[in-house]
Amino acid sequence: MTRAKLLLYAVLALGLLVVVGPFVWMLLSSFKPEAEIRAVPPTWWPHTWTLGNYRDLFSRLDFPQYFANSAIVAVLVTAGNLLFCSLLGYALAKLDFPGRKALFLAVLGMLMVPGMVTFVPQFVLISNMGLANSYAGLVLPFLAGPFGVFLMRQFLLSIPDDLIEAARVDGAGEWRIFWRVVLPLCKPALATLGILTFLASWNNFLWPLVVATTDDKYTLPVALALYSIGQNRAYYGLLLAGAVVVVVPVLIVFLALQRHFMRGIATTGLK
Amino acid sequence: MTAVLDRPAAATRGRATRARRRRAWIGWSFAAPFTLLFLVFALLPVLASLVMSLTDMRATDLRTPLAVNVVGFGNFTRLFSDELFLRSALNTIVFVAVGVPLTMVAALAAANALNSGLIRFRAVFRVGFYLPVVTSIVAIAVVWRFLLDPEAGLVNNLLGLIGVEGPAWLQNPGTSLGSIIVMAAWRNFGSLMVIFLAALQGIPAHLYEAATLDGAGRWQQLRRITMPLMRPALLFGAVITGIGYLQLFEEPLVMTQGGPLSSTLSVSYHIYNQFGFGNYGYAAAASYVLFVAIVALSVLQFRLLGSRDD
The missing domain is CATH 1.10.3720.10 (MetI-like)
Structure with missing residues (x-):
């Protein structure tokens, strides 16, 4: 190996340490007793292993409930986006109807609108529908996101029209074509959209922070944020264990399916 | 276009109109579910936010969002x-x-x-x-x-x-x-x-x-x-x-x-x-x-x- 190459590897390895190190340290520290977490100088490998932080998380605080809430909301939001975005994406890419261009522009334009612009009226709307502090209130505003439409349309544009025409010539109805011909071809795009949507929902913060007003509807990030600025703000052990519970499921999904992530970024990121 | 259309041309035009209507109907039936949610939970709030910014709406007006004072800019x-x-x-x-x-x-x-x-x-x-x-x-x-x-x-x-x-x-x-x-x-x-x-x-x-x-x-x-x-x-x-x-x-x-x-x-x-x-x-x-x-x-x-x- 040349010297230049060795240097390159050293720099990359250092970068990896800086990026991944905090996660490793978070995981290790979550198994330390509070006193050891605050020890100066800090320990890297725990001297005393304890599950105390996790026990507190699951008994003193209601983390199983928050975990379930996050999962329920993420599953519903993901299912909604897969269905609604593929329907509209197909219509925009392959069907010709009046208003198509305007609709696409409106959806694209929405990508630029900051969440802060919509959240106050959304809150007024959801409150007046009687859906504040409910799963419906947490899910409804996210069922149909513009990003998914963009992704599905881009993917569907690359599918040749001949396939759809052939099915039409064979006498298949429009819905049948969609379910039997188009959707099966979309599997890679649906996988990417599903993962990205699930993640975005799992990590979503502002809306559940505002809509979930009682403990039993908190999602994980809301609970963690409120504990970290509330009366538990000084309990690093508890907060680090909470962060592990938020992060680890996502890391497992990411590591298992990282090919889809990278493809998703490449397809939506360029052109 | 001639003033008086002969029959086959009218029939063709009729067919074309029908085909266009059919295409519009199919297209919008695919687009409708997303569009409905998008209108209610995205487009409407964007406009409502703009209107709200011109009013003195407060949390106490939550249930009567229309009964607020316009304060302009x-x-x-x-x-x-x-x-x-x-x-x-x-x-x-x-x-x-x-x-x-x-x-x-x-x-x-x-x-x-x-x-x-x-x-x-x-x-x-x-x-x-x-x-x-x-x-x-x-x-x-x-x-x-x-x-x-x-x-x-x-x-x-x-x-x-x-x-x-x-x-x-x-x-x-x-x-x-x-x-x-x-x-x-x-x-x-x-x-x-x-x-x-x-x-x-x-x-x-x-x-x-x-x-x-x-x-x-x-x-x-x-x-x-x-x-x-x-x-x-x-x-x-x-x-x-x-x-x-x-x-x-x-x-x-x-x-x-x-x-x-x-x-x-x-x-x-x-x-x-x-x-x-x-x-x-x-x-x-x-x-x-x-x-x-x-x-x-x-x-x-x-x-x-x-x-x-x-």
Whole structure:
């Protein structure tokens, strides 16, 4: 190996340490007793292993409930986006109807609108529908996101029209074509959209922070944020264990399916 | 077109109209479910926010949102004499102006390193660098608050090893915003790196070979080949990072609560606080200022980085 190459590897390895190190340290520290977490100088490998932080998380605080809430909301939001975005994406890419261009522009334009612009009226709307502090209130505003439409349309544009025409010539109805011909071809795009949507929902913060007003509807990030600025703000052990519970499921999904992530970024990121 | 149509032509026209209607019906039946949700939960709120920004709506008007007073541009003039808003705008501008270039440089460096020759473990590095992007910002903020703890934090203890006494990063108004900027770059450079890496790999190798034959040095190759061909990716990276960074919110909320002395209060955080105080109209006005800033920044970036051919 040349010297230049060795240097390159050293720099990359250092970068990896800086990026991944905090996660490793978070995981290790979550198994330390509070006193050891605050020890100066800090320990890297725990001297005393304890599950105390996790026990507190699951008994003193209601983390199983928050975990379930996050999962329920993420599953519903993901299912909604897969269905609604593929329907509209197909219509925009392959069907010709009046208003198509305007609709696409409106959806694209929405990508630029900051969440802060919509959240106050959304809150007024959801409150007046009687859906504040409910799963419906947490899910409804996210069922149909513009990003998914963009992704599905881009993917569907690359599918040749001949396939759809052939099915039409064979006498298949429009819905049948969609379910039997188009959707099966979309599997890679649906996988990417599903993962990205699930993640975005799992990590979503502002809306559940505002809509979930009682403990039993908190999602994980809301609970963690409120504990970290509330009366538990000084309990690093508890907060680090909470962060592990938020992060680890996502890391497992990411590591298992990282090919889809990278493809998703490449397809939506360029052109 | 003739004044009197003969029968076959009329029939053809009738068929064409029917086919057009049928196409419209099919198209909209596919588009309707999304469009309905989109109208109610996205488009309507965007317009409602604009209307609200012209009223004095407060939390007490929640059940009767139509019975509010129109105050015209009162909220906007108030905003620009609101010292906290101006401070939050300044903080956000600094965050974007320093954070976006920092993130892009880190991403470019990583992408270049991973693109140079046959790198073993490239996938490992790529996944590793991308890791923070997929994790909850709240969880990351919790971890970083601890990393930056003046006594027990890893950062200051590492600095101590080389004889430097680190400051109380988040408790000191001079270093709090800087700490959050570095943390944001640390978290986000991975996603730009993947985009830049894909763009770099899309540049045909024969261009470099030809340039080498013509005697072009590395610097010239970078300036004449790499940068022009990377321009779309750079533009895209700058725009999405700018849009994201202008909406800074979770990091200061969890790490500093906007403090100390409002040194990390962002525009989004200020809007959130105003909403919390029940000042809905005022919050909506501030959110529209943010919206305009996002559009303006994107336009500016297109001007600066966009194609030079036009």
